[in-house]
Amino acid sequence: MDVDKFINDTISFIKDKVRGKGIIALSGGVDSSVCTYLSYKAISDNLYPVFIDTGLMRINEVDEIKKTFKNMNIKIIDAKNRFLSALKGVTDPEEKRKIIGALFIQIFEEVAEDIGADYLIQGTIYPDIIESHGGIKSHHNVGGMPLKYKFKEVVEPLKDLYKDEVRIIARALSLPEEICGRMPYPGPGLAVRIIGEVTEEKLDVLKRANMIVEDELKEYNPWQAFAALIGKGTGVRGDERIYGWIISIRAVESRDGMTADYLKLPWNILDTIRRRIISEIYNVSRVVYDITPKPPATIEYE
Incomplete structure (x- = not known):
């Protein structure tokens, strides 16, 4: 060029x-x-x-x-x-x-x-x-x-x-x-990182989770790294059962976004992200890491 x-x-x-x-x-x-x-x-x-x-x-x-x-x-x-x-x-x-x-x-x-x-x-x-x-x-x-x-x-x-x-x-x-060097961000925003209906509660949870993921992974220079809210699951807080949100971490490497592979992140950084999300966002019950490449998945969830 x-x-x-x-x-x-x-x-x-x-x-x-x-x-x-x-x-x-x-x-x-x-x-x-x-x-x-x-x-x-x-x-x-x-x-x-x-x-x-x-x-x-x-x-x-x-x-x-x-x-x-x-x-x-x-x-x-x-x-x-x-x-x-x-x-x-x-x-x-x-x-x-x-x-x-x-x-x-x-x-x-x-x-x-x-x-x-x-x-x-x-x-x-x-x-x-x-x-x-x-x-x-x-x-x-x-x-x-x-x-x-x-x-x-x-x-x-x-x-x-x-x-x-x-x-x-x-x-x-x-x-x-x-x-x-800014990571790609979808035009529809967090609406396509929320599975199902978009609500103010989901947005509040996801914005805070996404900030944690971006903060902890910036040194790894990913093509794209973010949090997605994919549903609810049973968890435990203290001695109480909760039905909290499930956050998926997505971090990929790519050249042009047409294909992508997940980042092989160290367990300690994934554990740090998990601990921060769970401790800082009370109504999250579990955190998972998405290891699906594109294809068959897309980078975003929707």
Whole structure:
């Protein structure tokens, strides 16, 4: 890949496509961040990065976004209640993804109408398209996205790149290393790391468990590492029986996300994670480690 040529060609592509104001779907991950920086170079203050706080993100995500993109026209939309309400009672994974994708577009359209923007820019990459069109799972920005929308055009400057190529571009743009090396995070957020209905209790448990997993495994530099909430099981606290949540730890190595293998983590680190989750989150009854590669599994749970 000729990095300088790609950067210059992409800036020209965005300038040509976006004639006026555009909003960009910003999540804070490397894909949307690279897309945001390239778009800002192309159309400057005509770009409006939009971060939708779905309530399905990591702990402290909003504060990090504000700090990283403070010099741009960033808009933070608090939509936690809207997403939780829309997902109430929904258990099917594909239905979750389509509900989230449709609500994302609806909110982007509302913001665009408010500021007079005709274009939506997205950091879609090639594996998103392959998995959506191949029927593996609908990504919220591809297969989970409604076919009709109010924008003149949806612009996807990175749609031919793999994740490792996006990281190369990020470093060439001198983006902070915490963005360049950031682990992939699903667009639908924790909704696809919760088996079954998404509730506030499950989200609270999972956010805290996920923070522990990321904290303890960062030195191992995984492609992706996270916690998932997969159901309930019987446990014991003191002399009492509890029916608590089951947390699955997932840690994988990969090159492009199309295939992956589980990390062969030392027992002592798994034990440390288990002890922290059980002691810090009272309503968790057990912790397991997922050793399934992709395929046959996917990296995410839904």
